[in-house]
Amino acid sequence: MDLASLPKAHLHLHLEGAIRPTTILDLYRRKGGEYAHLTLDEVTRRVQMTPDDSSFADFIDKFQFILGCQDESADLVRIAREAVGDAHADGVRYMELRFSPHFIEPRSGLSADAAIEAVAEGTVAGMAEYPDVVATLTLIIDQRRGAAAAEDAVRWAARYRALGVTAVDIAGDPTVYPLSDYQAACAHVRDEGLGLTVHAGELQGPETVRVAVEDLGATRIGHGIRAVEDRAVLDLLLEREVTLEVSVTSNVYTGATPSLELHPLPRLMEAGVRVTINSDDPGIFDTTLTKEYELVASTFGLTLDDFRQTNLHAIDAAFVDDAQRGELRLAIEQGYARMAV
Numbered sequence: 226m227d228l229a230s231l232p233k234a235h236l237h238l239h240l241e242g243a244i245r246p247t248t249i250l251d252l253y254r255r256k257g258g259e260y261a262h263l264t265l266d267e268v269t270r271r272v273q274m275t276p277d278d279s280s281f282a283d284f285i286d287k288f289q290f291i292l293g294c295q296d297e298s299a300d301l302v303r304i305a306r307e308a309v310g311d312a313h314a315d316g317v318r319y320m321e322l323r324f325s326p327h328f329i330e331p332r333s334g335l336s337a338d339a340a341i342e343a344v345a346e347g348t349v350a351g352m353a354e355y356p357d358v359v360a361t362l363t364l365i366i367d368q369r370r371g372a373a374a375a376e377d378a379v380r381w382a383a384r385y386r387a388l389g390v391t392a393v394d395i396a397g398d399p400t401v402y403p404l405s406d407y408q409a410a411c412a413h414v415r416d417e418g419l420g421l422t423v424h425a426g427e428l429q430g431p432e433t434v435r436v437a438v439e440d441l442g443a444t445r446i447g448h449g450i451r452a453v454e455d456r457a458v459l460d461l462l463l464e465r466e467v468t469l470e471v472s473v474t475s476n477v478y479t480g481a482t483p484s485l486e487l488h489p490l491p492r493l494m495e496a497g498v499r500v501t502i503n504s505d506d507p508g509i510f511d512t513t514l515t516k517e518y519e520l521v522a523s524t525f526g527l528t529l530d531d532f533r534q535t536n537l538h539a540i541d542a543a544f545v546d547d548a549q550r551g552e553l554r555l556a557i558e559q560g561y562a563r564m565a566v
């Protein structure tokens with residue numbers, strides 16, 4: 226199988242986690258200061274996880290280092306445009322790019338409005354360059370900030386719908402505020418007609434998946450793989466047709482799975498859960514979407530038909546309108562029909 230050219234939908238991709246190390250190097254050189262003289266190797270070491278620094282705390286350190294490279298609107302425009310270019314190289318037809326103005330502002334000083342407008346501008350420029358890619362934006366509620374800040378994220382998402390924002394996510398350190406604190410904000414997400422996905426069942430157990438689905442009304446779960454630990458939660462996912470955004474390499478590095486071999490992906494598929502394949506933070510995990518496909522094909526034996534199915538699940542759950550969903554479904558169906566010949 227030529228996995229690179231398989232048509233793909235990519236639901237779970239963080240803007241900062243998608244930045245090329247060469248771009249981080251460039252931006253730090255231009256900015257001056259303590260990181261201006263790092264070599265590409267040194268930057269790559271600070272950005273990428275290795276088996277020696279693979280705790281969640283290490284991951285957050287890397288994320289903070291990456292965030293420090295962007296301090297102008299033009300940086301965000303470039304990063305978003307390049308993310309669309311990299312998606313094109315991965316055979317991606319549909320992508321969702323997620324980010325939080327609350328992550329960006331403290332390091333860059335860029336207001337939420339400036340950050341969202343810049344990311345949207347970069348995405349539009351990327352789509353003009355690669356017209357076979359459709360990209361939408363998802364704003365993240367920073368789980369470390371509590372309910373009031375969450376309402377900001379919902380307001381911004383609603384305000385910037387015309388620039389391609391279609392959904393809201395909850396992400397960040399899950400130990401500061403429990404997901405249940407975001408119930409009111411998530412109700413507002415739904416009232417606004419925006420999509421809702423929530424990071425859960427990754428660093429914390431299956432009960433967080435239940436809260437995300439039952440109390441917050443999420444139709445999609447970022448990761449969610451630990452649902453496998455509780456049959457009742459698995460049944461809930463089946464009953465509500467919830468889609469999981471699975472990122473295998475990320476799960477291995479953050480310890481969400483005890484090992485690659487024990488990753489729940491095959492068990493989730495066997496149970497009939499709607500799973501999708503994602504890269505999460507390709508820059509940090511030294512991966513691409515194509516590498517993730519190679520990994521699950523070689524480790525768990527996923528076939529062309531499995532990839533067709535996971536991509537159709539992704540399109541079914543994509544945060545787009547029905548007309549766009551129909552077009553994307555057709556693009557995926559036609560792509561796989563050509564591959565099968």
Ligand SMILES: [Zn+2]
Nearest residue numbers: 239396447505
């Ligand atoms: Zn994520």
